[in-house]
Amino acid sequence: MKGSLIILAFFVAGVITGIYRFLPGQIFQTDYSLYALYLLMFLVGIGIGSNKKALTLIKEVNFKILLVPLSVITGTYIGVSVFSLVQSNLNLPDSLAVGSGFGYYSLSSVLITELSNETLGVIALLSNITREIITLLLTPVFARYFGKLAPIASGGATAMDTTLPVITKYIGSDYAIISVFSGVVLTILVPFLIEIIL
């Protein structure tokens, strides 16, 4: 819990900095997140490489690893379908399209804005950012009560990059390969699924 609060504090500090532009305008033009991500990927790579169990796991799991992204898609669609039934603002296709972002907010929001309308695009942006934030904040809780695949499911497409470090921290480096695999498969599928639905 302490870890989540520290993370939340950094995020809130960032939002305030962004709103009031405490930092010079230059910082908004360069996407520093990308470099931070590169650094993270490097560090996570070290974590995977130094874990001898990782290779053993991928040999044992083989076909079972495919079940992970499949169950993320199925579970997400079931949840989103229930959502479209309990409220009246968003219909089923719109809800499914937003859900198909799997946390990949940059691509899904642009695609949905193009294929549908801007409002739905902004919903996709907010919804998928929220998915990433929920995963970053609640991974310790998910891992504890819903098994080692739960943080990977919650992370969706982000399980391969932005949420990978926190996921790895709570479910272990041996599951990092499954997390990356699931994230990669979902990231590739995002544009196809959105296009099929809309």
Place this chain on the structure above:
Amino acid sequence: MSLGIIIGWIFHSRKKFLKLTGYLTNWAIYLLLFLLGISVGANEKIIANFDKIGFQAISLTLFAVGGSILFSWAVYHIFFRKK
């Protein structure tokens, strides 16, 4: 990341090195969240519309995440846990 895997494989027996990596990973997470916060705060479109459509977006996400977690929980217990 591939470079990181190779380096990690070479140095996997050095405990101090691994401890430092864990420490750096934490700070990289904090940095990334701070940067995500900045881009959310600086995006006027998000801030202006947050009250109206934010609720829809967040509730949809709760259902999406809830569904996927419950489904993966079942898959984990059926296919992964018994090893």
